Amino acid sequence: MDRSATPATNRSATPPYRRIVAELRRRIDAGELAAGDRVPSTRRITQEWGVAMATATKVLTTLRQEGLVRAVPGVGTVVTETAVEAAPERGAHTHAGPAPRSRGNAPSGSSSPGSSPSSNSSGSSPSGSSHRPLPAGHQPPALSRDRIVQAGVRIADAEGLRSLSMRRVAAEFGASSMALYRHVANKDELVMLMADATFAEIELPDPAPRHWRARMEAGARLQWQLYQRHPWVAQWLSITRPQPLQHAMTFIEWTMGSATQFDPLTRLRLALTLLNYVRGTADALEEDLEAEQQTGMDQDQWMASQETEYERIMESGSFPMYAGIGDLDDGGMLRLDALFEFGLARLLDGFEVFSDGWKGRPAP
Numbered sequence: 001m002d003r004s005a006t007p008a009t010n011r012s013a014t015p016p017y018r019r020i021v022a023e024l025r026r027r028i029d030a031g032e033l034a035a036g037d038r039v040p041s042t043r044r045i046t047q048e049w050g051v052a053m054a055t056a057t058k059v060l061t062t063l064r065q066e067g068l069v070r071a072v073p074g075v076g077t078v079v080t081e082t083a084v085e086a087a088p089e090r091g092a093h094t095h096a097g098p099a100p101r102s103r104g105n106a107p108s109g110s111s112s113p114g115s116s117p118s119s120n121s122s123g124s125s126p127s128g129s130s131h132r133p134l135p136a137g138h139q140p141p142a143l144s145r146d147r148i149v150q151a152g153v154r155i156a157d158a159e160g161l162r163s164l165s166m167r168r169v170a171a172e173f174g175a176s177s178m179a180l181y182r183h184v185a186n187k188d189e190l191v192m193l194m195a196d197a198t199f200a201e202i203e204l205p206d207p208a209p210r211h212w213r214a215r216m217e218a219g220a221r222l223q224w225q226l227y228q229r230h231p232w233v234a235q236w237l238s239i240t241r242p243q244p245l246q247h248a249m250t251f252i253e254w255t256m257g258s259a260t261q262f263d264p265l266t267r268l269r270l271a272l273t274l275l276n277y278v279r280g281t282a283d284a285l286e287e288d289l290e291a292e293q294q295t296g297m298d299q300d301q302w303m304a305s306q307e308t309e310y311e312r313i314m315e316s317g318s319f320p321m322y323a324g325i326g327d328l329d330d331g332g333m334l335r336l337d338a339l340f341e342f343g344l345a346r347l348l349d350g351f352e353v354f355s356d357g358w359k360g361r362p363a364p
Helices: 016-029 042-049 053-065 081-085 087-091 145-159 166-171 187-200 212-229 231-236 246-255 264-295 299-305 307-314 336-356
Strands: 069-072 076-079
Touching: 016 042, 016 053, 042 053, 042 145, 042 264, 053 069, 053 076, 053 299, 145 166, 145 187, 145 231, 166 187, 187 212, 187 231, 187 246, 212 231, 212 246, 212 264, 212 336, 231 264, 246 264, 264 299, 264 336, 299 307
Parallel strands: none
Antiparallel strands: 069 076
């Protein structure tokens, strides 16, 4: 995350979520976000400010606690009327600092999500689109395969893969959808190019870890980070019908580069087992983002809404494992990141046992 927009003396004093809350509060006070307008979703916040999902969730929670926004099922999180009415009084007592800058790892040639705070960053359009009509006399950027792919990635990141269409991508360029077909054959090819482009973003460590376990662990973490930047990729990838992605294949080859004690078939089986574990766990990232958009509730709010029913079920006394958790999960061990870490360690433990008993022939 680029923190250069915040004076050095304030960086340690002001948590990132507070700076984002201050900026969104400023937009409400300035009238850039009116009553009923959607504020940025957690997905949008992570992209615009380059923060983790937990930080984005805390931002919306804080705004709700302050009475500035409310969750509307099927719509998202919107500005309350009381927030707008209280804006003049609040503006006399508060001051928002400079807007945080967007993260610096956006695809090359992409526009900065935070470059125009007033240009509907709330996502108040029906689709949550960041597309803006081109100003009169403005020359749209020239179409090319790379630019089309980059635009597709931005849309899928911000709105989900279900919102992607050739028409939607063409709108980013002020062009007709037919113009795109000169560069990509169809939507299927576009999505495949998009997915491969996300794997091309991965910077492989040089030198690579020498031990096979350390190298496979590094590869798993790089893959996990990719899915956190681009949650839709995990849902799109297929193990049973693998897509020919050159950069993904390069990444898998690197991940298995130190496991030379195994024959090629066994190495591939181990690689796909690891890949599928990370992909399968990350599949929940996109599911949770879509659920938040549909319900207007983040994960904590949704769990709170189910608490009464869970308590009713637990009263039967038939679930000692669940009942025994109690305060043991205060550290958030059931969060997706923690589950990923736990499962990765156990999977690699199993690989190590398998390696110790390796007989030098392909596993059945």
